[in-house]
Amino acid sequence: MQVYREKTLKLEQCVITIGAFDGIHIGHQSLISNAVRRAKDLNVPSVVYTFDPPPRVYFQNQLLLTPVSEKLKFIKRLNVDYVILADFNQQYTTREAKDFMNELSGLSPWEVWVGPNFHFGKGKEGTTACLAENFDTHIHPLIKCARGETVSSTRIRNLIRHKKMDMACELLGRPNL
Secondary structure (H helix, E strand, O other): OEEEEOOOOOOOOEEEEEOOOOOOOHHHHHHHHHHHHHHHHHOOOEEEEEEEOOHHHHHHOOOOOOOHHHHHHHHHHOOOOEEEEEEOOHHHHOOOHHHHHHHHHOOOEEEEEEOOOOOEOHHHOEOHHHHHHHOOEEEOOOOEOOOOOEOOHHHHHHHHHOOOHHHHHHHHOOOOO
């Protein structure tokens, strides 16, 4: 797996998945695995585009579930070819949605995979519908745990806050934090 900063990787084709991926929980693992599987089916490279720190950590000072070094280790285990790691900072937050779309165009994605709540660009102006106007976009469904509840980084943070570590670890898909 090779890691690049934003705007530095150019590809002739790929399948890309985009997200904050804080925690690399079982929902993230499913999304990334499906994108990697499609890339292998299409015989093109797989790309994960992610952020350091995750936007909610930056904007809302949320608990960081997975430091970037660990996040990259977990992503590597999912057999991803390339990772684009965007520095989510003050300058990045001013990027217009069209600038992000132009960056994606430089990767020539055959397919773009995101979660249903994905937004991008300044003020979250970019939506999954916007992506779908320009790329073959796949919206991965939310994953539910055995109890039928949606798996999310926010939910995992709440579980940790309430000291429900076993349940948090279950949603993260690993034995301990």
